[in-house]
Amino acid sequence: MRILGIESSCDETALAVVTKRDGRLMVEQNVLASQVAVHARTGGVVPEVAAREHIAHIFPLLEQIGVERSGAGIDAVAVTCGPGLVPALRVGVELGKSLSWTWGKPLVPVNHLEGHIYSVWLAEKTPVFPALCLLVSGGHTELVLMRNHGVYELLGMTRDDAAGEAFDKVAKLLGLPYPGGPEIARLALEGDPTAIHFPRPMMDSPNLDFSFSGLKTAVKVAWEGRAERAEIAASFQQAVVDTLVGKTLRAVGMTHPKCLILTGGVSANRLLRTTLERALQQADMKISFFAPELSLTGDNAVMIALAGAFRFEAGHMTDPLTLVADANLRLT
Ligand SMILES: Nc1ncnc2c1ncn2[C@@H]1O[C@H](COP(=O)(O)OP(=O)(O)OP(=O)(O)O)[C@@H](O)[C@H]1O
Ligand SMILES: [Mg+2]
DSSP: OEEEEEEOSSSEEEEEEEEEETTEEEEEEEEEEEOHHHHHTTTSOOHHHHHHHHHHHHHHHHHHTTOOTTOTTOOEEEEEEESSOHHHHHHHHHHHHHHHHHHTOOEEEEEHHHHHHHTTTTSSSOOOSSEEEEEEOSSOEEEEEEEETTEEEEEEEBSSOOHHHHHHHHHHHTTOOSSHHHHHHHHHTTSOTTSSOOOOTTTTSSSSOBOOHHHHHHHHHHHHTTOOHHHHHHHHHHHHHHHHHHHHHHHHHHHOOSEEEEESGGGGOHHHHHHHHHHHHHTTOOOEEEOOOGGGSSSOSHHHHHHHHHHHHTTOOBOTTTOOOOTTOOOO
């Protein structure tokens, strides 16, 4: 089986080819055009600018991965159809529809968040169910229980900003470039994470929801009070990590999963990875831990092709003439 994956939901144009051999999924092609430098100038993503960039890059990328003009050798086309920015999503969706129709190959719509979850389905060892997923990205912070392939239960989510968004906004406040996550993480290495005690929002509330906007306000107060930048970065990062890990452990206690999947752009954060993995080991809960390889934490098309492979095998195809992008597509 060979699947073409297409991703254009935000600021990365990406194409990939994933194959299945001897029951194992493998990456055959993986190309990406990042718009980070373009959006850094405006400090965030402008949807129409993103769409224009996708249009400029998507066909050169298609040439680059060297698929046959006839689509020979490809079994299905998997494309992100939401959630994301509609003008951006449309570029990938319309390419997917066109290729599917002209090649006469099935079109498999993929939820971008499901894609992030499937980014860990590449290693020799793959997750077993039930799997608890902590999905932390630029637009989402969710705890999801995955009972089987394609079967999700939303346990908790952010009530305001996503974790990645909080990193980006705090970075902007501190005068650091976009995207802010890696910048804060780097600066945090020079600061003391116990220097400033920022709130751990909603840690004591009995649900599994998150809230990060209050934390952002506390950072603003510290910054205006002339606290040192590296101390703020380190203390802020620690507060986000403590909150994410605390809620995840609570969800583990409530749902007794067999494994934990940490995924999304913020899963690149080393403190988050090590703290979560260590907390699971210390609790001696025999829960295996999965996180994507670093190159697959942010948006990419490998994860879309991987999710598409499972959807294709389950027969979840769609009509190539009618698929539309959905900005608010949900997992559940
Ligand atoms: N090392 C890091 N530490 C913290 N945050 C990080 C790190 N690296 C990247 N991020 C954050 O990850 C986010 C990008 O993740 P991703 O590309 O998955 O989000 P998105 O695709 O824009 O949103 P969504 O997937 O919700 O649609 C940004 O907010 C970025 O700051
Ligand atoms: Mg994403």
